[in-house]
Amino acid sequence: MNPRKLLRIARWEVQKNAGGLDRRTVAITVAVIVLFGAVSPLIASGGAGLEEDIYRVSVDEDSQYYGVAADDPKFRIVDGGEQALRDGEIELLIDGSAIRIADTRKGSAAFSEFRDSIQAYNNEQLAMESNQTAAFPIQVTVEFREQSAPGRDNGSSTGGETTDGSDGTDGGTTDGSDGSDGDGTDSGTGDGTDGGTSGGTDGGDGTSDGSAVGSATPPLGDDEISGSPADINPPFPFQSLVLAFVFVIPLNFLIQAYGSTMLSERLNRRGELLLVSPVSRLDIIGGKTLPYFAGAIAVEGVIAAALYYIAQGGFGGAISLFAITPIVLLFLSATFLGAMFARSFKELTFITVTITVVLTSYAFVPAIFTDSGPVALISPLTLVVRELQGEALSLSAVAFSTLPPFLTAGLFFGLGSGLYREEDLFDQRSITGKVLDALAVPISRPYHVGIMTIVLIPFVFVSQLLAIALVFPIARGSPEIGQVLILIVVAVVEEFAKSLHIYAAHSHNTFERTRRVAVVLGIASGIGFFLGEKIALLGQLVGLSELDLARQALQGGNVPEGPVVVLFLFAPLALHVVTATISSVGALGKRRRYLAAVAAAIVVHLVYNLTVVNVVA
Amino acid sequence: MIEARELRKEYGGFVAVEGSTFSVDSGEVFGVIGPNGAGKTTTLKMLAGLLDPTSGSAEVAGYDVAETRMRHHLGFLPEESPLYEEMTPISYLSFFADLYDVDGDVAERRIHDTLDDLQLEHRHRQLGDMSKGMKRKVAIARSLINDPEVLIYDEPASGLDPLTTNYIIEFTERLAEEGKTIIFSAHNLFHVESICDRVVIMNEGQIVARGDLDQLQREYGETTYHVYTTVELADSVRENGRYRSVVQSMDAVEEIRASAAEAGGEVIDIRTEESSLEEVFLNVAESGTGGSRYVEGEEPQ
Numbered sequence: 001m002n003p004r005k006l007l008r009i010a011r012w013e014v015q016k017n018a019g020g021l022d023r024r025t026v027a028i029t030v031a032v033i034v035l036f037g038a039v040s041p042l043i044a045s046g047g048a049g050l051e052e053d054i055y056r057v058s059v060d061e062d063s064q065y066y067g068v069a070a071d072d073p074k075f076r077i078v079d080g081g082e083q084a085l086r087d088g089e090i091e092l093l094i095d096g097s098a099i100r101i102a103d104t105r106k107g108s109a110a111f112s113e114f115r116d117s118i119q120a121y122n123n124e125q126l127a128m129e130s131n132q133t134a135a136f137p138i139q140v141t142v143e144f145r146e147q148s149a150p151g152r153d154n155g156s157s158t159g160g161e162t163t164d165g166s167d168g169t170d171g172g173t174t175d176g177s178d179g180s181d182g183d184g185t186d187s188g189t190g191d192g193t194d195g196g197t198s199g200g201t202d203g204g205d206g207t208s209d210g211s212a213v214g215s216a217t218p219p220l221g222d223d224e225i226s227g228s229p230a231d232i233n234p235p236f237p238f239q240s241l242v243l244a245f246v247f248v249i250p251l252n253f254l255i256q257a258y259g260s261t262m263l264s265e266r267l268n269r270r271g272e273l274l275l276v277s278p279v280s281r282l283d284i285i286g287g288k289t290l291p292y293f294a295g296a297i298a299v300e301g302v303i304a305a306a307l308y309y310i311a312q313g314g315f316g317g318a319i320s321l322f323a324i325t326p327i328v329l330l331f332l333s334a335t336f337l338g339a340m341f342a343r344s345f346k347e348l349t350f351i352t353v354t355i356t357v358v359l360t361s362y363a364f365v366p367a368i369f370t371d372s373g374p375v376a377l378i379s380p381l382t383l384v385v386r387e388l389q390g391e392a393l394s395l396s397a398v399a400f401s402t403l404p405p406f407l408t409a410g411l412f413f414g415l416g417s418g419l420y421r422e423e424d425l426f427d428q429r430s431i432t433g434k435v436l437d438a439l440a441v442p443i444s445r446p447y448h449v450g451i452m453t454i455v456l457i458p459f460v461f462v463s464q465l466l467a468i469a470l471v472f473p474i475a476r477g478s479p480e481i482g483q484v485l486i487l488i489v490v491a492v493v494e495e496f497a498k499s500l501h502i503y504a505a506h507s508h509n510t511f512e513r514t515r516r517v518a519v520v521l522g523i524a525s526g527i528g529f530f531l532g533e534k535i536a537l538l539g540q541l542v543g544l545s546e547l548d549l550a551r552q553a554l555q556g557g558n559v560p561e562g563p564v565v566v567l568f569l570f571a572p573l574a575l576h577v578v579t580a581t582i583s584s585v586g587a588l589g590k591r592r593r594y595l596a597a598v599a600a601a602i603v604v605h606l607v608y609n610l611t612v613v614n615v616v617a
Numbered sequence: 618m619i620e621a622r623e624l625r626k627e628y629g630g631f632v633a634v635e636g637s638t639f640s641v642d643s644g645e646v647f648g649v650i651g652p653n654g655a656g657k658t659t660t661l662k663m664l665a666g667l668l669d670p671t672s673g674s675a676e677v678a679g680y681d682v683a684e685t686r687m688r689h690h691l692g693f694l695p696e697e698s699p700l701y702e703e704m705t706p707i708s709y710l711s712f713f714a715d716l717y718d719v720d721g722d723v724a725e726r727r728i729h730d731t732l733d734d735l736q737l738e739h740r741h742r743q744l745g746d747m748s749k750g751m752k753r754k755v756a757i758a759r760s761l762i763n764d765p766e767v768l769i770y771d772e773p774a775s776g777l778d779p780l781t782t783n784y785i786i787e788f789t790e791r792l793a794e795e796g797k798t799i800i801f802s803a804h805n806l807f808h809v810e811s812i813c814d815r816v817v818i819m820n821e822g823q824i825v826a827r828g829d830l831d832q833l834q835r836e837y838g839e840t841t842y843h844v845y846t847t848v849e850l851a852d853s854v855r856e857n858g859r860y861r862s863v864v865q866s867m868d869a870v871e872e873i874r875a876s877a878a879e880a881g882g883e884v885i886d887i888r889t890e891e892s893s894l895e896e897v898f899l900n901v902a903e904s905g906t907g908g909s910r911y912v913e914g915e916e917p918q
Contacts, residue, residue: 008715016703268699273759276665276695277716278688422667423628509630 001282009279009287017261055110058084059094065118069094072117075110246307247324247381248363250299252356255335258292262339263348269426281420285413289332296328297321304384311388319393323383326405327363333412334359340419341434362405362462366469377401378465404465407458414455418442440504446511449502449521450528453580456497457532463493483613491605495598498525498576499583503594506587513588522581529580530573575608618643618767618798619664623673626659633659635822637673641800641815643766646793648813649802650894652902655819657802658696661771664800665693678766689717692760696772696802698753702745706737706755709744710762717763724762731758735788750781757785761792768792768799774808786812810894818901826901830894837900838892839865844873848882859885 018026053076057069069075080090085102091110093100099114101107129135265271265288274284304317304324338351366378367385376382380401386393418441419425419434429437443452467489475482502521511517579601586597619641626634634656641647649657662668664675666682680687701709707728714724732740735754744752753773760768773789774782782805790812793799803809809816816833818826826837844862846853850873853860862873874884892900 005716008712012712015708016701269695269697270699270701272667272695273693273698273713273756274716276667276688276691276693277713278685278718279716280685421669422662 001280001286005279006283006287006290009274009284010290013261013288014291017257055092055106055113056080056090057092057094057110057114058090059092063094063096065094065099068114068117068121071121071124072113074113075117246303247300247384248327248360250303251296251328251331252352252360254292254296255331255352255355258289258332259335259339259342259348259352260345261288262336263342263345266339266425267344271425272422275422275425281417285336285417285420289336293328293332296332297325300324300328307384307388312390317387319387319398320384323380323387323398323402326402326409327359327380329409330362330405330412331355331359333409333416337412337416337438340416340424340438341431343428343431347431358466361470362466366465378469380405404458404462408462411455411459415439435500436504436507438504439501440508440510443501443505443510446517446520446524449505450524452501453498453525453528454532456501457529460493460497460533464490467493484610487606487609487613491602491609494529494576495579495583495601495605498529498580499587499594499598499601501525502580502584503587503591515585515588518584518588519581522584523577525584526573526577526580529576533572533576571608571612575605579605618645618678619647619800620676621660621664621673622675624660624663624670624675625672626656626663626668627671632822634663637819637824639817639824639827641798643798644793644796645815646799646801646813648809648816649800649819650804650806650809650816650898651819654821656822657819658771660819661693661769661800661802662695665691665769667693689763690766692763692765692768694756694760694768694770694773696775698756698759700744700752700755702743704744705742706732706740706744706747706758709755710758713759714762719763727762727764728758731761734791736784750777753777753781753785757788766798768797770799771802772804773801774803774805782808806893806895806898816894818898820902826897833894833897834891838897839900840892841865841890842867842870843888843890844870844884845886845888846873846877846882846884848877848880850876850880 053073055075056078057075058078058080059066059069066077069077075092078084078090080093082093082100084090085093085100088102088104091102091104091107092114099111101111126135265274271284275281301317301321304320305315306317308317308320309315334355335352338355339348342348342351363379363381366376367381377397377400383393383398383401415438419438424434424437427434439452443449467486471482471485471489474485499522502518502525505511505521506513511521582601582604583594583598586594586600619639621637621639624634624637625632637656637660639647649660651657659668663670664677664682666677666684666687669683675682677687678690680690704712710728710732711724714721714728719727732754735758737751737754737758739747739751744755747755757773760770770789774785777785786808789799789801793812801809801813810830813830815829816827817824818833826833828836842864844864845856846860846862849855849860850862853862855861864870864873870884870887877883
């Protein structure tokens, strides 16, 4: 790769496209970007007020809680009594110092929000005290420590008197009541709510409030590792939604332009003369991609800095930008690969829409569970949310969130660059044919099959993470169905990942079509997958393995202790070799025979996984 | 200057080029002709480094065609050369000059000199607004931007009007006179005949004939004898008071001489007429190679 030529191509790409725009289009584009940039942070910071008046509360004007409800825009004060509470016309009924909660999920959420509002209200009142030492008699120094067992050690995150997050203390202002004394949902408990100290408001379960100490709990610090969507519904994770919108929507526009410029090189053989110039195809791809990558990073950087400034009141957002970078690369790489497959702008449109849906889901769906546990870390957007909330982020969490999409982006660029050559670039073969070409081009020796299987692991990993995030809500309601669903997805994805490139190599006559060769290729692929899937161990670093669902997907179940552990260590190797060999032998034939063989391999894989899960259970 | 050894190119099971071997000397103009689908363009693209041969090898200007350095010594003009229509000729050529590491001042001078030679005006107009002939001239200028020793021109005048075609052929002849080594492919065999020193004829992926024009005519062409006699013979035609018989061999000429003598006359003139390259090409192309172009077991159902 020649950096000078790469930059020259990048400059040319900008000039070429700028030359095709008239002034009016440029002016409109700039106006839209400025408007978007100005409005997005406001929306993200809650300025749009979509949560305004969502909870109805009945409270007398002379109640000590009146000011709390009146000051918080989330609450609307209405008239109502016992009947209104039962009929669901109000969520909270405050009678003196007792708080009555509607027996609905919205009622629980309203109470949770009300507790936060009381805390904020109390802090506000205390901040206005002339004697601040009296208002805040205890100074707490918070120190972050690396967690030895992620997700388990909550108390280590806070110092001083608040070391035990489980006791429900709050902000160090007072040790308040022990969270274990009250369940927090019990209407009218109110123990300690009087006195105007925030500690008293934490008559709840203590666990959630423990994590709220100064908003300083490291990620995954909740005792409730596996959380539940019920914890966050309602209120809806508006911030995650807005972040997905703010960060991901610009990328959707960007990939349209990027996909078009890549495809236009292919149509009418426009890119042929670049290919015959003294530049490598990596120079061409890098040069054409660089302006779009730089543009995306610039836009996302501005958004991240603006959001950080609004959320934290200072300059920052570097972690957010770093977290968004793999998503940017994933969008660009998937579009690049799609543009190599597409034969027309019509097909490209279909591909980019698919990319938009899948990658937006990948970025957004896990981020919904930001407050619910490690499953959220599947999406790099969760890092953004946590940075904006002022939470510390461990290196393992950052690596877990960003490494798979980084590697997958590299894989997509690698496969696409394999097709960036004369005979594929200007060919009008089917998308299936192009996919097979992309997989077959790097393979010329049997061991290449094993390496290609390893290279495909990030894609397998990302697919499985996405599946976990999508199946997670189902699994909460019905663990058995969730488990079977995830095992099916795992088997399908893994068996195709182990065999599709073998089929591609056979379709290109790379190897002799004999059973002996097929077995060798199957063994190579099986071993490659066994070695490569150890990347799934990354999930353990952030505690994702604490989720049953993730454990099934990434590890194939619990590993028992004792002598049988050896069997369980080598059983996956045997499984991968056997199933890859089944598919490999099927790949000797035409497509139907291959698909039939893969189906058989999937069944074997599924039976194995179910057996392991049942035996271990 | 150019060496091709046993070049073979397969697409799936289809053999586009098989066993293509030839060499081109420095300063030579070498023609590659053949019917559509004969493998000419595939051969030229393998020489330009655009296509990787399935087997065999090739060198251009002393470099393996797979080496990027080779491209500094090559100017390639594909049959179709769609340009970046948002650009002007000057910006387009400047961009490629940068890619070929041509110094800025040299590039600027070379761009203007070449466009002057090609009589191209409107140099700051967008390429998309130009005629096909003007675009082709820009494409030719691009192939010369690095002042290469070797030029590979695939149908340089394809689809152009006769005036522009003649201009481009003449321009190519001038390049040959300047000492460029040129591989030239064209369907118009008159053009090939007029500028090429040697020719290979390809058919069904293989080189089926090669040599200079005289060799090809001797080997694959026919000499037609027009024999003029003073007496009328069978199959003769009266022309200006004498009789003309047309035969294809000297033996037949001798038979006519004997017949004329028997009839009391004599042969008074014999004229010969050689086959054109087009007739040679038709003779070769019609014979075919007789083989399958598919790898065994990969024939289409």
